[in-house]
Amino acid sequence: xxxxxxxxxxxxxxxxxxxxxxxxxxxxxxxxxxxxxxxxxxxxxxxxxxxxxxxxxxxxxxxxxxxxxxxxxxxxxxxxxxxxxxxxxxxxxxxxxxxxxxxxxxxxxxxxxxxxxxxxxxxxxxxxxxxxxxxxxxxxxxxxxxxxxxxxxxxxxxxxxxxxxxxxxxxxxxxxxxxxxxxxxxxxxxxxxxxxxxxxxxxxxxxxxxxxxxxxxxxxxxxxxxxxxxxxxxx
Amino acid sequence: xxxxxxxxxxxxxxxxxxxxxxxxxxxxxxxxxxxxxxxxxxxxxxxxxxxxxxxxxxxxxxxxxxxxxxxxxxxxxxxxxxxxxxxxxxxxxxxxxxxxxxxxxxxxxxxxxxxxxxxxxxxxxxxxxxxxxxxxxxxxxxxxxxxxxxxxxxxxxxxxxxxxxxxxxxxxxxxxxxxxxxxxxxxxxxxxxxxxxxxxxxxxxxxxxxxxxxxxxxxxxxxxxxxxxxxxxxxxxxxxxxxxxxxxxxxxxxxxxxxxxxxxxxxxxxxxxxxxxxxxxxxxxxxxxxxxxxxxxxxxxxxxxxxxxxxxxxxxxxxxxxxxxxxxxxxxxxxxxxxxxxxxxxxxxxxxxxxxxxxxxxxxxxxxxxxxx
Amino acid sequence: xxxxxxxxxxxxxxxxxxxxxxxxxxxxxxxxxxxxxxxxxxxxxxxxxxxxxxxxxxxxxxxxxxxxxxxxxxxxxxxxxxxxxxxxxxxxxxxxxxxxxxxxxxxxxxxxxxxxxxxxxxxxxxxxxxxxxxxxxxxxxxxxxxxxxxxxxxxxxxxxxxxxxxxxxxxxxxxxxxxxxxxxxxxxxxxxxxxxxxxxxxxxxxxxxxxxxxxxxxxxxxxxxxxxxxxxxxxxxxxxxxxxxxxxxxxxxxxxxxxxxxxxxxxxxxxxxxxxxxxxxxxxxxxxxxxxxxxxxxxxxxxxxxxxxxxxxxxxxxxxxxx
Numbered sequence: 001x002x003x004x005x006x007x008x009x010x011x012x013x014x015x016x017x018x019x020x021x022x023x024x025x026x027x028x029x030x031x032x033x034x035x036x037x038x039x040x041x042x043x044x045x046x047x048x049x050x051x052x053x054x055x056x057x058x059x060x061x062x063x064x065x066x067x068x069x070x071x072x073x074x075x076x077x078x079x080x081x082x083x084x085x086x087x088x089x090x091x092x093x094x095x096x097x098x099x100x101x102x103x104x105x106x107x108x109x110x111x112x113x114x115x116x117x118x119x120x121x122x123x124x125x126x127x128x129x130x131x132x133x134x135x136x137x138x139x140x141x142x143x144x145x146x147x148x149x150x151x152x153x154x155x156x157x158x159x160x161x162x163x164x165x166x167x168x169x170x171x172x173x174x175x176x177x178x179x180x181x182x183x184x185x186x187x188x189x190x191x192x193x194x195x196x197x198x199x200x201x202x203x204x205x206x207x208x209x210x211x212x213x214x215x216x217x218x219x220x221x222x223x224x225x226x227x228x229x230x231x232x233x234x235x
Numbered sequence: 236x237x238x239x240x241x242x243x244x245x246x247x248x249x250x251x252x253x254x255x256x257x258x259x260x261x262x263x264x265x266x267x268x269x270x271x272x273x274x275x276x277x278x279x280x281x282x283x284x285x286x287x288x289x290x291x292x293x294x295x296x297x298x299x300x301x302x303x304x305x306x307x308x309x310x311x312x313x314x315x316x317x318x319x320x321x322x323x324x325x326x327x328x329x330x331x332x333x334x335x336x337x338x339x340x341x342x343x344x345x346x347x348x349x350x351x352x353x354x355x356x357x358x359x360x361x362x363x364x365x366x367x368x369x370x371x372x373x374x375x376x377x378x379x380x381x382x383x384x385x386x387x388x389x390x391x392x393x394x395x396x397x398x399x400x401x402x403x404x405x406x407x408x409x410x411x412x413x414x415x416x417x418x419x420x421x422x423x424x425x426x427x428x429x430x431x432x433x434x435x436x437x438x439x440x441x442x443x444x445x446x447x448x449x450x451x452x453x454x455x456x457x458x459x460x461x462x463x464x465x466x467x468x469x470x471x472x473x474x475x476x477x478x479x480x481x482x483x484x485x486x487x488x489x490x491x492x493x494x495x496x497x498x499x500x501x502x503x504x505x506x507x508x509x510x511x512x513x514x515x516x517x518x519x520x521x522x523x524x525x526x527x528x529x530x531x532x533x534x535x536x537x538x539x540x541x542x543x544x545x546x547x548x549x550x551x552x553x554x555x556x557x558x559x560x561x562x563x564x565x566x567x568x569x570x571x572x573x574x575x576x577x578x579x580x581x582x583x584x585x586x587x588x589x590x591x592x593x594x595x596x597x598x599x600x601x602x603x604x605x606x607x608x
Numbered sequence: 609x610x611x612x613x614x615x616x617x618x619x620x621x622x623x624x625x626x627x628x629x630x631x632x633x634x635x636x637x638x639x640x641x642x643x644x645x646x647x648x649x650x651x652x653x654x655x656x657x658x659x660x661x662x663x664x665x666x667x668x669x670x671x672x673x674x675x676x677x678x679x680x681x682x683x684x685x686x687x688x689x690x691x692x693x694x695x696x697x698x699x700x701x702x703x704x705x706x707x708x709x710x711x712x713x714x715x716x717x718x719x720x721x722x723x724x725x726x727x728x729x730x731x732x733x734x735x736x737x738x739x740x741x742x743x744x745x746x747x748x749x750x751x752x753x754x755x756x757x758x759x760x761x762x763x764x765x766x767x768x769x770x771x772x773x774x775x776x777x778x779x780x781x782x783x784x785x786x787x788x789x790x791x792x793x794x795x796x797x798x799x800x801x802x803x804x805x806x807x808x809x810x811x812x813x814x815x816x817x818x819x820x821x822x823x824x825x826x827x828x829x830x831x832x833x834x835x836x837x838x839x840x841x842x843x844x845x846x847x848x849x850x851x852x853x854x855x856x857x858x859x860x861x862x863x864x865x866x867x868x869x870x871x872x873x874x875x876x877x878x879x880x881x882x883x884x885x886x887x888x889x890x891x892x893x894x895x896x897x898x899x900x901x902x903x904x905x906x907x908x909x910x911x912x913x914x915x916x917x918x919x920x921x922x923x924x925x926x927x928x929x930x931x
Binding site for chain 3: 080
Binding site: 456 | 629768769
């Protein structure tokens, strides 16, 4: 579906992506692993139309992806749920969710909301609360819910577990899995490589702007190199 | 960013210079400055005044000019703003004018008359009525209109004696002219034993008078005198009638423009303004009015004929003195009596008209008419 | 000095000043909403908003003149269509100014759009001055006089002089009603519609709004259009109320409305309304008590005091309402 071909990107003079090649197929969860500053988030931001490419090509369903601005990318079906959640702090939970379906038919809102409340019942209780008053875990749920409101055909999640308690991370990862099983492919960037690889089908390892390793999730989990570098295990 | 700001400033400065650029002047002509407000709030009054002077200059040129030379009119716009007036006055001096017909607003004449005096340039103002102007003792300064002290008296006599009112509210536009005449009216009113229940100044840009009207209403005034120009008095009259304030509105020559009637509309009732007598009914003025309409295709403003007469006086005096020297021309002007479109004009030692009379005008069927007393 | 001041207070026609101040304040509020909405969404002062108000004045009169020469003087229809024309033209100016003067400076230093706004305001002012001439214009009496009748007399005064008389005219009622309706519609739009959610989302986090699919540029342009439309209607009402139009009217009223927005808390919508009403009432009381020459001294002293003592304004940036 999404295919990055030799993608380069830079912040000013600093080249961050030095020829990324990456592919996501329908139905997959793909994990993107790497150290801080390796270029994981930049890869997502580039695909979402936030950061411009300086070279290479991004293909989406066989055609070049149009990336003049993030909302245009989103209208083509790719939704990025960025790191840090970025809930609208002074919109209510309900308004936060509805902001995700701007420009989509209103008639589908109710069904989408029901589905999100099935995933995250707590949001239903907090419906009239301001987004900024939610706990970190609730905010992450809201952020994912808001992304789902835009009916993505590819969901990109950046660090969904950041700063959350372990049992909440478990919940969120199981829901990511459910979303995937219901048909949405997911590109997942995670520091928590172990959890990510547990639910992913395939994984890429990115080091200083280049893909150095790609394999199925289970072989990556068992690869010595990955275990040493990203799973924090000693030899 | 500072670069952009710099660019903007440069542009602005450049534009100012471009506007100030002077045409090269011809030494074989006699240059006369025509100065007055031609844009802005008082534009209607000042523009036709300057146009009136221009007509006289053209007439003389058609006759072959004066002292063997052609006349050259240099028309400048002071925008009714005293700072701008000083600028254009300096411009006129630099261009070598021998005399200036202008300015219109007293607030423009007062700062510029010293400039002209220092440069030995003769000045006749066709429109400035502030009493102070002729009190400085400038020997080469004249005016062909009356003084505010005179029109204040006519106003007060009418309201106090004829209408028998005792409580007066006074409002003015805080300019030399407006505040000057307002003070003269208030002083005279008190001298006569009347009560000034409200005396207040407003800004020239103000267009919303509801709070002033509310105050005047609450003070129980029986009449309102406005030291205002027509651009403010028109809307003020309209608003006060709509707000239920039905007392007479009195004003000076600054309010005397058809635009006042346009603005006040059907509410222009009980309006009494002092101005010179009805010129158009004078046979000697008729050719001028015909000429003006033919040339400009519109009705002349009330001050057009004053501009014309001022030019007539100036040029006649120059011919008589056989010189353009301000002192020599002034000498003739102080002595002689001139036949003009406005009738006979003679000046006293201060440069004021020997004989002036203001009359009360009122509005009838959306036209100014002289009130028959 | 003090004694005479207290004496002058006793005679202040407070009831009538309250009415005139509220009426004027409601018009300031409409302009202030434009400042506050644009600030809320872009953190930028759109100084040209006052000029849009002035353009609204002239557009209405121009529209009315055009229509009455086209098919005659049908008072109500021409007036309404004149207002519609003013709103359309003002919206076009608002949209155009955003596109031309601000969009490309959105990520520039904060002084850049501010300077651009001041520049644009001068351009618009001089443009109108050059096009229509810079003498004052009169709002056609034919269209404003029908509103002059007295709806209610609150205090019966002396019918000959008007002394002590207090009442409310149809035009004042219409101004207040129009302002209330527009403000209610605005509140509804911001709080109960999708575009309102989108506007608030953009104001809180522009990048994130774009990431959830909100076309940020359209929403910002829409904000300018709404603000300009409100200013245009205020312009029509103001020119009917004062019966005159001048090319410089936008600066005076615009600055007061801007002060109103600051006093209420810039970015805050109810704050702009509150600030507008306060400014209108304070202005009229100042004129009555201290004289008209003091109105700007007092108003802008209040502005400075607000900035020093309560920089976020009376209602602060109370957030849920920020657009």
